[in-house]
Amino acid sequence: MGNITRQILDLLRENAKLTPEEIAVMLNIDVIExxxxxxxxxxxxxxxSYQTMINWGKVGREKVIALIEVRxxxxxxxxxxAIAERIYRFPEVRSMHLMSGTYDLAxxxxxxxxxxxxxxxxxxxxxxxxxxxxxxxxxxxxYKQNGVILEDNEEDRRLMVSP
Amino acid sequence: MTQINWSDKVNPxxxxxxxxxxxxxxDLVSEMxxxxxxxxxxxxxxxxxxxxxxxxxxxxxxxxxxxxxxxxLELRExxxxxxxxxxxxxxxxxxxxxxxxxxxxxMDLAMRVLLEPGDEVLIPEPSYVSYAPCTTLAxxxxxxxxxxxxxxxxxxxxxVQSLITPRTKVLLLCYPNNPTGAVMDREELLKIAEVxxxxxxxxxxxxxxxxxxxxxxxTCMASLPGMRDRTVLLNGFSKAYAxxxxxxxxxxxxxxxxxxxxxxxxxxMLCTSITAQMAAMEALKNGQPAMRHMVENYNRRRNxxxxxxxxxxxxxxEPGGAFYAFPQISAxxxxxxxxAEELLKQEQVALxxxxxxxxxxxxxxxxxxxxxxxxxxxxxxxIGRFVRRYGVRPKIIxxxxxxxxxxxx
Ligand SMILES: Cc1ncc(COP(=O)(O)O)c(C=O)c1O
Numbered sequence: 238m239g240n241i242t243r244q245i246l247d248l249l250r251e252n253a254k255l256t257p258e259e260i261a262v263m264l265n266i267d268v269i270e271x272x273x274x275x276x277x278x279x280x281x282x283x284x285x286s287y288q289t290m291i292n293w294g295k296v297g298r299e300k301v302i303a304l305i306e307v308r309x310x311x312x313x314x315x316x317x318x319a320i321a322e323r324i325y326r327f328p329e330v331r332s333m334h335l336m337s338g339t340y341d342l343a344x345x346x347x348x349x350x351x352x353x354x355x356x357x358x359x360x361x362x363x364x365x366x367x368x369x370x371x372x373x374x375x376x377x378x379x380y381k382q383n384g385v386i387l388e389d390n391e392e393d394r395r396l397m398v399s400p
Numbered sequence: 401m402t403q404i405n406w407s408d409k410v411n412p413x414x415x416x417x418x419x420x421x422x423x424x425x426x427d428l429v430s431e432m433x434x435x436x437x438x439x440x441x442x443x444x445x446x447x448x449x450x451x452x453x454x455x456x457x458x459x460x461x462x463x464x465x466x467x468x469x470x471x472x473l474e475l476r477e478x479x480x481x482x483x484x485x486x487x488x489x490x491x492x493x494x495x496x497x498x499x500x501x502x503x504x505x506x507m508d509l510a511m512r513v514l515l516e517p518g519d520e521v522l523i524p525e526p527s528y529v530s531y532a533p534c535t536t537l538a539x540x541x542x543x544x545x546x547x548x549x550x551x552x553x554x555x556x557x558x559x560v561q562s563l564i565t566p567r568t569k570v571l572l573l574c575y576p577n578n579p580t581g582a583v584m585d586r587e588e589l590l591k592i593a594e595v596x597x598x599x600x601x602x603x604x605x606x607x608x609x610x611x612x613x614x615x616x617x618x619t620c621m622a623s624l625p626g627m628r629d630r631t632v633l634l635n636g637f638s639k640a641y642a643x644x645x646x647x648x649x650x651x652x653x654x655x656x657x658x659x660x661x662x663x664x665x666x667x668x669m670l671c672t673s674i675t676a677q678m679a680a681m682e683a684l685k686n687g688q689p690a691m692r693h694m695v696e697n698y699n700r701r702r703n704x705x706x707x708x709x710x711x712x713x714x715x716x717x718e719p720g721g722a723f724y725a726f727p728q729i730s731a732x733x734x735x736x737x738x739x740a741e742e743l744l745k746q747e748q749v750a751l752x753x754x755x756x757x758x759x760x761x762x763x764x765x766x767x768x769x770x771x772x773x774x775x776x777x778x779x780x781x782x783i784g785r786f787v788r789r790y791g792v793r794p795k796i797i798x799x800x801x802x803x804x805x806x807x808x809x
Contacts, residue, residue, distance in 0.1 A: 248700075252773070263700035398426040398750055399441045
């Protein structure tokens with residue numbers, strides 16, 4: 238990966254709303270080159286999507302999030318991947334990782350109520366063949382997500398003018 | 401009973417010291433609401449968390465006492481290693497490095513140690529507001545080296561040579577420069593070093609912005625042949641590590657000079673706050689990645705700022721370092737103070753009139769881009785509107801720069 242590509246990705250990761258024009262000025266390169274590089278990154282699915290981080294609590298639509306630890310039995314030839322796919326295709330699953338340690342899959346599930354998540358775990362997840370056990374932990378409060386602190390009270394405290 | 405005039409009690413040298421040009425402007429700004437400030441001479445980043453956290457830990461462990469007058473030996477060793485690693489100059493941490501309360505104190509000490517009454521100090525201008533007062537307070541006489549946009553706000557060896565008199569004792573350098581962002585070429589610095597040697601000048605080099613160099617490589621004055629002992633190198637943590645409020649910096653140089661500075665320091669300051677020294681140590685130990693991240697951010701904003709002013713139709717020399725741009729505003733027909741005042745009143749954007757840094761700053765304003773992308777973009781919009789009102793025609797722009805209103809990068 239070229240240095241310019243890395244810098245474009247760094248910028249977009251922090252702020253997906255930056256335009257190719259702005260990026261071009263910031264990195265001191267041609268805007269056409271920026272457009273081409275971004276297009277290429279999108280085509281190759283290096284850039285997968287542009288999303289917005291929302292503090293749902295502020296609009297009274299608090300989501301319920303749970304971390305589900307899942308133990309599964311690996312299968313011949315495909316290992317964990319086939320069962321993993323059956324699980325991550327559920328839209329309730331927001332993110333999922335294969336872990337080292339005492340369990341196999343860490344799954345973050347999102348729903349509008351605890352009941353909804355409990356229903357998903359007991360009727361869908363736990364019943365999949367190869368799922369040995371599940372343990373659910375509900376999130377009580379999110380402090381930081383994707384590198385962003387939710388209630389950041391470190392506002393600009395500098396003097397307005399200084400030498 | 402006759403009225404006592406208390407101001408008569410004040411030493412005339414102090415009484416006659418002109419107030420900082422920034423002060424008056426600061427008072428004006430603080431009365432206003434909704435102001436976007438590009439007038440701030442310090443990083444918009446807060447000190448990286450690992451440094452703050454190390455400081456908290458040091459307090460928990462009970463590090464609350466005086467240190468050696470020189471500063472913690474471990475910190476001086478870390479400074480020595482950092483300077484050697486960066487510029488390949490060796491300083492003995494035991495007697496060639498003094499930890500000070502910022503570059504500010506180090507500057508004052510250097511002047512007091514070097515100057516006798518009437519000694520002349522060559523100071524490039526425009527430059528940081530403290531140099532002339534520090535010179536005057538130490539009994540010296542500031543002699544200014546004017547610079548301008550045509551030579552990129554750099555000084556030349558010929559200029560230095562032409563201003564030397566039998567009383568010239570010190571050449572003060574500040575590159576990358578506040579307020580212009582100018583950086584010096586190595587070739588010219590070599591020539592200036594020759595002039596310093598031929599005329600037996602001491603050089604006080606304020607290199608506080610050294611890490612914030614975007615064009616070429618910073619040349620440390622003390623690293624040039626024969627200049628190590630002739631240079632009092634001043635640097636600190638305020639800018640590179642976003643640690644302005646901690647008040648910690650250092651001076652490095654010949655043991656006789658640093659020893660003399662330490663003598664004053666031990667009687668007037670005793671030592672730099674141990675808490676700040678602990679934090680500085682953490683900055684040198686583990687602060688490189690965060691520093692590089694900040695520098696990369698400044699550099700991107702630098703490009704945006706220069707482009708924005710040029711698009712507005714205001715000439716803007718490309719600054720090679722620090723976090724300031726110094727656009728020329730004479731096309732508006734306003735002088736720099738009028739420009740700053742009217743912009744503040746009409747558009748609530750604060751920046752600093754160029755003449756606060758010396759007469760050659762007339763016709764220019766200092767724009768600090770140590771500000772969020774959101775603030776910068778809104779400020780450009782307002783400044784653009786303002787200068788159009790004064791008849792400045794925007795350049796035909798091929799690629800319009802529209803800044804997103806998202807979070808800053
Ligand atoms: C050129 C220059 N030197 C020195 C200082 C003060 O540095 P310190 O915080 O280390 O006292 C500043 C601060 O704005 C500066 O711009």
